[in-house]
Amino acid sequence: MSATKSYGERAKLHSNPTAKAFLELMERKKTNLSLAADLTSKAALIELADKVGPYICLLKTHIDVVEDFDQDLVDQLTALAKKHDFMIFEDRKFADIGNTVKLQYSSGIYKIASWSDITNAHTVPGEGIIRGLRDIGLPLNRCLLLLAEMSSAGTLAKGDYTTTTVELARKYKDFVVGFIAMRRYEDKEGDDFIYMTPGVGLDQTTDGLGQQWKHPEVVVRDLGCDVIIVGRGIYDQGRDPAHEAQRYQEAGWKAYKERIQL
């Protein structure tokens, strides 16, 4: 069962090189925290990534909300990823047919595949979306998460939709390394998916717009997820991002340690 193995043990056995490197990174840096940096200014995003960098394994971006995006932003973020030892996850939530997502992933202004280690996709269109993204991503050593569930109230990603999404992940294991999910699913022989979970907060439970925040203990220890994705809990106005990131790193790691000792 991957839930009770350490990230380091899982890294040793993982067949996908990017997932392997990511699990090694978590073990080495002792963090399962991902920062969700939904900021609209390049300077603010770079400043936040630099402050929080020491505490995270993964920087999650929404690159299309940055008003003054340019290639220099990408260069600076990739330099920060090297400096602080984290990976980058563009939370693009692709949702179109295979041929179109190939273009959206490789081209346009953002050229996501050229810099983002990990990205994600909805499975609404069927398996063509995975095959399209895989054509672009696999030769670049990128990998994909599928959105099996969402954190927001009333999400339609549940039941059969979630079950079929997990089956699709198994079919394309060379490229799909995990899920955006609210809990860990039952493993089948040979599974080792990485579970990343947004909707995590230490201080509040909702934002009044449908977001639902759970405590890292619940998410990692009780529900078996691997990575906590935290945004406003770290960078909301009035907070000290480095201080908050450290709090979340400690809470996430403690919950993980408790889980693997179960």
Ligand code: 5IU
């Ligand atoms: N996000 C969610 N829920 C989801 C998915 C993505 O909140 O189901 I998929 C994103 C949105 C935001 C981050 O970028 O995760 C959560 O940020 P807050 O911690 O500020 O709510």
